[in-house]
Amino acid sequence: MLLWVILAALTAVVLSFLLYPLVVGREVVNERDAFDAAVYRDQLDEIEADRARGLIGDAEAEAARLEVARRLLAVDEKNSDASGEGSRGLLPRAALVLVVACLPATVLGAYLYYGSPQLPDQPLAARLTDPGQETDIGVLVARVEARLRAFPDEGAGWDAIAPIYLSGRRYADAAEAYRQAIRLLGPSAKRLSGLGQALVLEQQGLVTEPARIALEEALKQDETLIEPRILLAIAKEQEGNFDDALADWRGLRDARQDDERWTSMVDARIANAQARKSGEAPAAVSPLTPQAGPSAADVAAAQNMTPAEREAMVDQMVKRLAARLETNGDDLPGWLRLVRAYTVLGRSEDAKKALAQAKDLFAGNAQAIKQLDTLAADLGLTS
């Protein structure tokens, strides 16, 4: 609304100043000769002054004076010839009406065509400090990211953005944000737990060494946290340490006895762990973490096998993958999977060899090398 008031006022002021001469005009238009004569008189004065100062000789001055005087005379003659011309009253009035009627309408029309009157100004500083206006999560994230680019040492920003990354499935970014927050604000249980979750989810459910350390630290600081305990229990299952895993699950079950959905879910995990411990076929397990990686069918199949069979199947899969990469090495995700698989199987020498091979293959590709290095670091293969 204010915009329209400003634009209307601007138009009104401009029109009134612009058209003022049409309302209070003057007569007499042909003054050209008077102006010409003024110039020539000035020139005569200059010639006289130059001569007085001795800048030009007498003869020179006289010649120049004659010439200018001739021009002056010519003007005076014309001046006496000039007949007076009158003004036509109709013309200014017509012009006035035409301009008042057409100018604002045309300008407004053009403005509405090209302009965006509904859009407010959005200076950056205001957008950063006034989050109320923005609703788009992407813009909010972009805002904090821009802020963090400019001030990378603002821990609060990293702290705020990390859980958003985590829930937005940007696990690598989340892990990095948690790391920065921990660096700047110190390790809190919440941040360590978040870092652990991000690392696990980034590795598609595999609890790597750095993740385990972070989760244990988190738990040390705050024993009531649930997420680290779940992930650590899963870690123990992954290591084949089912006794400890079962103890953890039971502890978890007791933590929230009155929540039926919770207890039934944990009971399922307990049953699963027990079945796997004894080598029996486990019951169906409700996933606690988003599943990625091997297809659900593969997992289900694997869970229905005896440990020996399962090991054989995994071995078979790894061998197939290795053979495929041997003939067609241009498959970065394949190499990443192979390195990870060797590590899980405890064949760290093979993992290192595969890693070295992959790095040779992707030597020109900085992006790939970076991914390989990150994986190696996460799996503890670098040392």
Add this chain to the structure above:
Amino acid sequence: MIAETGHYALILALGVAIVQMVLPIIGTRFNDPRLAAVSVPAAQLQFILIGIAFAALTVAYVTSDFSVLNVWQNSHSAKPMIYKISGVWGNHEGSMVLWVLILALFGAAVATFGSNLPRRLRANVLAVQGSIAVAFLLFIVMTSNPFLRVDPAPFDGNGLNPVLQDPALAIHPPFLYVGYVGFSMAFSFAVAALIDGRIDAAWARWVRPWTLAAWMFLTLGIALGSWWAYYELGWGGFWFWDPVENASFMPWLAGTALLHSALVMEKRDALKVWTILLAIITFSLSLMGAFLVRSGVLTSVHAFAVDPARGVFILGIMAVFIGGSFALFAWRAPLLSQGGLFAPISREGALVFNNLLLTVSCAAVFVGTLYPLALEAVTGEKISVGAPFFNLTFVPLVIPLLLAVPFGPLLAWKRGDLLAVAQRLTVAAVVSLFAIIVALAMYQSGPWLAPLGIGLGFWLIVGAATEIATRSKLFQASWQESWRRMQNLPRASYGTALAHAGVGVMVLGLVATTAWRSERIEALAPGGTVDIAGYTLTFKGVKEGQGPNYKELVGVFDVTRGGQPVTTLIPSKRSYAVENSATTEAGIYNAWGGDLYVVLGDPLKDGAHTVRVYFNPLVRLIWLGPLLMFIGGGVSLTDRRLRVGAPKRAKQKSEPVMAPGK
């Protein structure tokens, strides 16, 4: 709201410009003073409105309002404040707004300070000025609108070409534009005179201050651009005969000719038709410069064809204004009264000689600039016309011109005495001969033409001083008498002498730098040294640095001369992350004797780097000369004679007209 107000003000300015174009012409045609008088507030309001638009755009840049498309495309939140501001005109749309702002500034100046002009002439001049504004405002609103918005607003901008993030670049376009656009004033005066069918000595007197002001700023703008190229582009050159440079140089040559021919017209009532033609040509060349730079035709004729909207629009503007004014000229010029004849040996004769050579050299530059474009358009073949062409065409034309410069101011009007003038210039001749001999003795290895160039420079400088000395009877009359005369000399004489001496100073710099520049390109490991022109540079190694929006690799060089430490130079290579590009910053040690210019090249193995070192003798004079020309123009502009008084009765009447504007 600020951005939208700016947008509306810009469109309203277009509306006002249309009124300014139409009503005054009708007024003068039908002898209605009221309609003619509308031209004054129209010109003033137009300036205020475009000022509002420009200010609004600047605010959007300063506050990083990325909801404005133009800001998003050309700015970035991490950019230093000065480059956020210069970013306003560092892009196509914003620079066009600056263009019309300056156009409106000149119009408003004529409206406000032009009370010495006959009403009729002023109305016509402002109407023509208004028509130029209409064309360019239409161009901006329709094809290059800086106020288009983005919704939702992106979070950060795309940056600004890092090469353009530089103080000299930040200020040189405004100067250039004042020059380019200022010549529109001469154009408007010329077309107004043609419309009116009346032109006389008084006209020349009225048009000269505007032409002089435009010429001054164009001179400084070109010099600043050249200075920028010198230290930013990283190879120590100062003039490349690049089409963009030529685009500003051609109006300068034609404008210089115009300045001198208007002088003849004022004093002798002669060369009238020629002066009108020059005024039209000068502004046409300015328009052509705008077309060359703005249409993208320079990058490639084909790039122009791919996105022709803007180029075709400017081409249309050129066709209308150049074609229209030449047609008007062909129709009306024969009706103009011719001036008197004059003898070849006279001040006016010398000025005609000046005009002849300036216009022909301008034509040479024109051919060298446009021929490659025409060839590419017709045959698709890309050729580049560089320094060799211009050295063979432009330079031989300019040398006789420069030789003649000292004669002009010393010759009398009407009938000059060449012999007497030659006698007065004996001192200048002796001094330049001496300079030639000294230069020959110092640089015996050639190039052989260079000492003659040095002589030419001294000839111009001492020749300019001779005029002042002659007119104040220095060494002839007593000291007191000479001093009194010096004080009484019109300021225009000092202006002329300063500007002509400035040309000489520039010639000295050009010749010395071109002929005796030394250059070393070496691979230096840390600790390595280079000797050049008596200086010894020791490479201390490189270090990394962090600027506001770039990272840089800085080379450190200790400079000594005869064992004495002189300075430390730190050339660097900057990389700008946002724009993903890099610039080279030369390390320059400025001294009157010449510049030491170091560029850090690519890294080699073991911490060594390619290093280019130049010594440019007297290079500073290249820009000092134009500065002197600028100052000379300013001194002339303050001369009483260029501030012509209005006739008494009109002065009293001018007050009520101005009242609403106050």
